[in-house]
Amino acid sequence: MIEAVGLTKRYGSTVAVDDLSFTVQSGMVTGFLGPNGAGKSTTMRMILGLDNPNGGRALIDGQPYAALTRPLTQVGALLDANWVHPNRSARSHLRFMAASNKIPARRVDEVLELVGLTSVGKKAVGKFSLGMKQRLGLAGALLGDPKVLLFDEPVNGLDPEGIYWIRTFMKNLAAQGRTVFVSSHLLSEMALTADHLIVIGRGRLIADAATKDFIAQATRSSIRVRSPQLADLRAALVTANLTVNDVDGALEVVGAPIEQVGDVAGAAGITLHELTPQVGSLEEAFIQLTGDAVEYGGSRAHGAGSAPISTVGAAGAPPPGFPPPGVPAGYPPPGPPGFAAPAPSPVPPREGESR
Numbered sequence: 001m002i003e004a005v006g007l008t009k010r011y012g013s014t015v016a017v018d019d020l021s022f023t024v025q026s027g028m029v030t031g032f033l034g035p036n037g038a039g040k041s042t043t044m045r046m047i048l049g050l051d052n053p054n055g056g057r058a059l060i061d062g063q064p065y066a067a068l069t070r071p072l073t074q075v076g077a078l079l080d081a082n083w084v085h086p087n088r089s090a091r092s093h094l095r096f097m098a099a100s101n102k103i104p105a106r107r108v109d110e111v112l113e114l115v116g117l118t119s120v121g122k123k124a125v126g127k128f129s130l131g132m133k134q135r136l137g138l139a140g141a142l143l144g145d146p147k148v149l150l151f152d153e154p155v156n157g158l159d160p161e162g163i164y165w166i167r168t169f170m171k172n173l174a175a176q177g178r179t180v181f182v183s184s185h186l187l188s189e190m191a192l193t194a195d196h197l198i199v200i201g202r203g204r205l206i207a208d209a210a211t212k213d214f215i216a217q218a219t220r221s222s223i224r225v226r227s228p229q230l231a232d233l234r235a236a237l238v239t240a241n242l243t244v245n246d247v248d249g250a251l252e253v254v255g256a257p258i259e260q261v262g263d264v265a266g267a268a269g270i271t272l273h274e275l276t277p278q279v280g281s282l283e284e285a286f287i288q289l290t291g292d293a294v295e296y297g298g299s300r301a302h303g304a305g306s307a308p309i310s311t312v313g314a315a316g317a318p319p320p321g322f323p324p325p326g327v328p329a330g331y332p333p334p335g336p337p338g339f340a341a342p343a344p345s346p347v348p349p350r351e352g353e354s355r
């Protein structure tokens with residue numbers, strides 16, 4: 001389980017995370033959503049002890065990250081697939097990580113097998129595709145067989161096969177009873193993957209709900225019905241006091257259960273060619289609920305909702321050099337969370353950050 005309690009992080013005058021509280025439960029995939037700059041990465045970094053909060057706390061199974069003695073055995077994370085030296089082989093990268101947490105070297109081969117990288121274990125990571133690097137990042141996250149897993153944009157830039165593979169992988173991890181917390185901008189993908197959603201905007205909690213409830217509450221559901229006797233059907237539905245709209249040669253019935261629509265048609269002896277529930281998409285729900293929390297907005301071309309997209313100004317653009325464009329000098333730092341690296345912090349402080 002992951003708990004954030006009143007978590008707050010300021011960068012100068014920018015409040016990146018603002019009194020944020022939520023709980024991420026085990027046994028399900030929890031999606032972490034928010035517009036650009038909402039504070040998702042900062043929150044994940046605080047959970048993983050890579051950033052210090054200005055207020056509140058983040059706990060992993062009841063403990064702050066800093067208190068974990070062998071962190072990789074309790075929490076695995078994939079924040080940036082490029083956190084690996086390109087000249088190292090996948091196996092030597094994982095062996096280093098394993099040794100830093102007193103994890104037996106044989107586990108390296110197990111996780112390489114799990115993510116399908118056994119055949120390229122000796123290959124330099126610099127020659128890996130993005131999809132392979134993501135798999136290697138997952139292997140690193142799983143090294144210590146942790147109960148809690150955090151993934152920041154794990155499917156970014158992947159092809160459909162890679163996305164499908166990671167989705168299945170995350171669902172399996174959750175089905176094993178683990179806590180899986182994953183951020184993504186791919187909303188259609190999140191709708192398929194996440195059982196539950198934590199949605200934030202401008203560092204604040206917007207929603208903490210089951211995915212289906214989040215969509216149902218923020219979008220309009222209706223019934224689409226088609227018939228060769230459309231005029232008669234419309235008349236019967238209106239007589240039954242239902243709200244009916246004409247849409248592309250079909251009727252849209254709003255605010256009625258599907259059974260009622262079918263019953264009305266049946267009672268009037270009307271043949272139906274289609275009777276389909278229409279539910280909103282996660283994308284519609286997301287835009288509806290986060291519209292005012294968008295950091296840098298354009299004009300609202302999508303037509304959902306009526307509130308204009310507000311801006312909060314240039315709130316400290318991400319500093320140059322992060323994530324590191326190339327590979328940092330020296331190895332292991334920077335490295336994935338969990339390294340017992342000799343550096344004071346696994347990741348250099350970001351510009352404007354107070355520690």
Ligand SMILES: Nc1ncnc2c1ncn2[C@@H]1O[C@H](COP(=O)(O)OP(=O)(O)OP(=O)(O)O)[C@@H](O)[C@H]1O
Binds near residue numbers: 015034039041043353
């Ligand atoms: N080191 C930093 N220095 C100054 N401002 C920062 C720093 N890190 C983050 N910020 C600011 O904090 C806010 C939250 O950023 P964060 O990267 O956590 O958001 P995010 O939700 O992960 O965004 P995205 O979806 O674009 O990755 C933004 O306004 C960002 O510009």
